[in-house]
Amino acid sequence: MLRVIWTGFVMNVKTLSVSSWFVLMAVMQPVIFATIAFYMFKAGGQEGTLLYAALGAGMMGIWSSVLFGSGGMIQWQRWQGTLELGVASPPSLTLLYLPFALSNSFVGAYALVATLLWGRLFFDVPLHFVHPWNFALAVPVTVLSLALMGLLMASTFILYRHANALSNLLEYPIWVLSGLLFSISLLPAWTHPVSYVLPPYWGIQSIRHAALGGPVWAPLAMTVLLGALCLAGAWAAFSWFERLSRDRATLSLT
Amino acid sequence: MTRAVGRVRTVAVIEAIDLRRTYKTTTGVLRRRPLEVEAVRGISFAVERGELFGLLGPNGAGKTTTIKMLITLLLPTSGEARVLGLDVVHQAREVRRKIGYVFGGDRGLYERLSALDNLRYFAELYGVSGREGRHRIDEVLELVGLQGREKERVEGYSRGMRQRLHIARGILHDPEVVFLDEPTIGVDPVGARGLRQTIGELVRAGKTVLLTTHYMFEADTLCDRIAVIAQGEIVGAGTPAELKSRVADGTVTEIEVFGVDEPAVARLRALDGVTSVAVEEQEQKQLLVVQTSGERELTHALLGQLDGLTLGRVTSREPTLEDAYVALVTAGDGMSRVA
Numbered sequence: 001m002l003r004v005i006w007t008g009f010v011m012n013v014k015t016l017s018v019s020s021w022f023v024l025m026a027v028m029q030p031v032i033f034a035t036i037a038f039y040m041f042k043a044g045g046q047e048g049t050l051l052y053a054a055l056g057a058g059m060m061g062i063w064s065s066v067l068f069g070s071g072g073m074i075q076w077q078r079w080q081g082t083l084e085l086g087v088a089s090p091p092s093l094t095l096l097y098l099p100f101a102l103s104n105s106f107v108g109a110y111a112l113v114a115t116l117l118w119g120r121l122f123f124d125v126p127l128h129f130v131h132p133w134n135f136a137l138a139v140p141v142t143v144l145s146l147a148l149m150g151l152l153m154a155s156t157f158i159l160y161r162h163a164n165a166l167s168n169l170l171e172y173p174i175w176v177l178s179g180l181l182f183s184i185s186l187l188p189a190w191t192h193p194v195s196y197v198l199p200p201y202w203g204i205q206s207i208r209h210a211a212l213g214g215p216v217w218a219p220l221a222m223t224v225l226l227g228a229l230c231l232a233g234a235w236a237a238f239s240w241f242e243r244l245s246r247d248r249a250t251l252s253l254t
Numbered sequence: 255m256t257r258a259v260g261r262v263r264t265v266a267v268i269e270a271i272d273l274r275r276t277y278k279t280t281t282g283v284l285r286r287r288p289l290e291v292e293a294v295r296g297i298s299f300a301v302e303r304g305e306l307f308g309l310l311g312p313n314g315a316g317k318t319t320t321i322k323m324l325i326t327l328l329l330p331t332s333g334e335a336r337v338l339g340l341d342v343v344h345q346a347r348e349v350r351r352k353i354g355y356v357f358g359g360d361r362g363l364y365e366r367l368s369a370l371d372n373l374r375y376f377a378e379l380y381g382v383s384g385r386e387g388r389h390r391i392d393e394v395l396e397l398v399g400l401q402g403r404e405k406e407r408v409e410g411y412s413r414g415m416r417q418r419l420h421i422a423r424g425i426l427h428d429p430e431v432v433f434l435d436e437p438t439i440g441v442d443p444v445g446a447r448g449l450r451q452t453i454g455e456l457v458r459a460g461k462t463v464l465l466t467t468h469y470m471f472e473a474d475t476l477c478d479r480i481a482v483i484a485q486g487e488i489v490g491a492g493t494p495a496e497l498k499s500r501v502a503d504g505t506v507t508e509i510e511v512f513g514v515d516e517p518a519v520a521r522l523r524a525l526d527g528v529t530s531v532a533v534e535e536q537e538q539k540q541l542l543v544v545q546t547s548g549e550r551e552l553t554h555a556l557l558g559q560l561d562g563l564t565l566g567r568v569t570s571r572e573p574t575l576e577d578a579y580v581a582l583v584t585a586g587d588g589m590s591r592v593a
Contacts, residue, residue: 004378007378008375008378011364011374011375015366018407019366080363080364081361082361082363082364084322084357088325088326088327088350089376089379090347090380091379096379243329246326249328
């Protein structure tokens with residue numbers, strides 16, 4: 001099982017790395033996000049929270065990579081005719097697509113690194129972390145949790161051929177609802193329950209608290225729990241949607 | 255399904271029993287209406303161990319739908335199918351471990367990766383990893399003649415090379431049963447000949463092969479037995495020799511004609527002794543392929559039904575497997591046109 005995950009992970013990273021469009025997006029997008037975020041916070045007279053902005057902008061980049069990758073991975077495989085080959089191979093669809101989701105998310109983690117370096121070099125963002133070891137733990141756990149959220153979303157694309165178009169609409173709402181750039185306390189109260197079930201909301205809490213001070217373990221535990229729920233949901237959804245797609249003939253383009 | 259062959263009773267490796275598949279779709283833009291298309295209408299056949307069985311039929315006949323049900327990508331609407339005794343609906347995962355499948359055409363490969371990366375990935379999916387995997391990859395690359403090109407990206411491959419890579423991927427885990435869906439489609443004649451040799455080697459290696467094709471020559475050369483499928487039903491089955499013998503006592507008359515219409519074809523079809531009429535569109539003209547049974551000379555009678563139309567060349571010849579196939583797929587058809 002680990003070999004399948006590792007081979008799929010490496011294969012997807014190779015595929016992404018030869019896509020000039022993806023590389024351009026991956027390199028440019030975090031820098032753009034970070035620059036906008038820094039100027040927003042400067043304009044608001046909150047220069048002391050530039051690290052807060054850098055972390056949020058980095059997470060925005062990770063989420064974009066997860067969304068783009070998860071939305072595209074099933075659809076792209078359908079277009080190139082490899083979706084049917086995957087479905088007709090022995091591993092479960094969860095095992096088949098987990099490495100793709102993981103690599104999308106871990107490639108996206110570059111966004112966080114790029115944002116922090118960009119901020120340090122051009123905006124003098126201080127890279128002093130209150131709990132550096134907790135920070136080193138919170139980042140990969142959050143990235144993993146986001147990968148599992150991406151896997152859950154991708155499961156629906158097995159059945160619905162055009163669902164990735166809808167998924168693209170989720171980029172900004174998730175940024176806002178997860179409080180990546182500003183606190184969700186600024187949002188109407190009725191949106192808060194939605195934020196609480198989103199792994200990126202708890203993930204950014206744990207990362208920020210590790211970097212700027214505050215309780216780390218509770219939000220980190222929630223990140224792990226919601227990631228596990230996403231994995232369980234993805235497993236159930238893949239099994240169910242695979243059978244439905246064999247019934248409705250949605251695996252191929254024709 | 256058990257079949258007696260001489261004194262030995264063999265169990266079918268692939269069996270389809272009254273297999274049906276209906277696609278549900280919708281039509282219309284504002285007022286959507288449900289539409290059902292019956293792609294496969296109750297087909298039954300059995301393939302024995304070591305046999306190369308051909309499903310021969312025109313585009314849209316139901317060949318690919320049948321093969322997709324057998325390799326567990328589609329659920330049958332009704333009927334049963336088993337591969338190596340395993341039910342394709344309820345034991346899908348076990349079936350997947352034991353079969354290989356190859357689709358024709360450009361698609362079905364990770365284009366941005368090398369052939370080697372493609373094969374490594376699929377080797378892992380089928381549990382052929384480590385030293386065994388590397389050895390097996392070398393073996394299949396040699397079998398399909400892609401050694402030395404395996405590190406190139408697939409996007410730079412020709413159609414023939416892609417098709418050979420498809421076959422390498424399909425047999426990587428040394429499956430007992432191989433499904434080949436139009437493996438030579440779009441491949442140039444030299445490439446197609448090489449692929450047919452590879453398919454022949456699979457059978458010599460003891461594999462059971464189910465091949466779909468609409469190329470007569472391919473079916474005639476490769477297949478031990480053929481089932482001709484048209485409009486979702488099997489309209490004839492047997493060895494290539496048996497199928498040819500169905501039309502062996504007849505004659506085929508080919509008539510070039512300009513602007514033939516449906517009533518004229520219907521008049522030809524109604525003639526006593528005419529068994530089938532196919533119309534092949536050829537730019538400005540049409541080629542009528544008329545099959546007649548028995549020894550009677552019908553050329554004059556045929557030309558008499560086309561009175562008033564401009565005619566070109568008229569020839570008569572012995573029937574071939576293609577004629578047997580055309581006779582089978584056009585039987586009961588109103589006016590068959592072959593593009």
